[in-house]
Amino acid sequence: MKPVVLLDFWASPFGQRCRIALAEKGVEYEYREEDIMRNKSSLLLESNPVYKKIPVLIHDGKPVCESLIIVQYIDEVWPDRSPLLPADPYARAQARFWADFVDKKFNECGTRLWQLKGEAQAAAKEEFIEILKLLEGELGDKKYFGGDAFGFVDDTLVPFVSWFYTYETCAGFSIEEAAPKVVAWGKRCMERESVANALSDPHKIYETVGVVKKRYGIE
Incomplete structure (x- = not known):
């Protein structure tokens, strides 16, 4: 597993937010497509046991859930390029x-x-x-x-x-x-x-x- 993994579904606007943020920051990551309607992976269920849904960002083995929280996390962890949130x-x-x-x-x-x-x-x-x-x-x-x-x-x-x-x-x-x-x-x-x-x-x-x-x- 790469240091950064994104559990996602291709059509999800919430997952796309995370993909855009990662791309803006130039972060390399492993993309894992989830079958959210029929067969959610054990990794997804373990990583997001509360909501059991995508997207989930896994960074150094630790999961971050909910897209707005994930985007803010990305902005904070990789602050040197393309800040998404203003400083003020x-x-x-x-x-x-x-x-x-x-x-x-x-x-x-x-x-x-x-x-x-x-x-x-x-x-x-x-x-x-x-x-x-x-x-x-x-x-x-x-x-x-x-x-x-x-x-x-x-x-x-x-x-x-x-x-x-x-x-x-x-x-x-x-x-x-x-x-x-x-x-x-x-x-x-x-x-x-x-x-x-x-x-x-x-x-x-x-x-x-x-x-x-x-x-x-x-x-």
């Missing part, structure tokens, strides 16, 4: 706030877009557009959420760019029409090698979501 305490707190917002609001609402139908889906779409507008307000005219440098909030949100097609197709709307600045930001992020190599093909994600919906009877 207030700016750091703000970055953590918006990263938490992405997990608690953006991701949760985005999931409802492909899980629900009818009026419930319409309500989720309306809420999602409001979330996008809040993110646009925070982004403003900056290159990245933290300013000129790619940072923690960008790393947290950008994996969901590859899920935009699924959200739009399932719920019948255009994210670019609702939030053109967010879409333009996503394209800028995709110009980074770390991001381009981590994100999955949007159509492949949409196909996988269809399989999941059939498996759990939510079509």
Whole structure:
């Protein structure tokens, strides 16, 4: 086993955050794909006995769980290259706030877009557009959420760019029409090698979501 191992699943935006952070830092690691739906490895179950889910970063034999915690750990352990969190305490707190917002609001609402139908889906779409507008307000005219440098909030949100097609197709709307600045930001992020190599093909994600919906009877 290499000193750094990442237990992950190819389509996971949470795992992709960790891959992007590791790439930004230039950290070599061993990638281990997990069969999260049918056959989780004993290493995953041992490394994350509480939640039993990916991603898990194993560094020198010690596991770190939960993607936002993993990204912050990576930033602290390898501080000399491409810092993700700002040095200023207030700016750091703000970055953590918006990263938490992405997990608690953006991701949760985005999931409802492909899980629900009818009026419930319409309500989720309306809420999602409001979330996008809040993110646009925070982004403003900056290159990245933290300013000129790619940072923690960008790393947290950008994996969901590859899920935009699924959200739009399932719920019948255009994210670019609702939030053109967010879409333009996503394209800028995709110009980074770390991001381009981590994100999955949007159509492949949409196909996988269809399989999941059939498996759990939510079509």
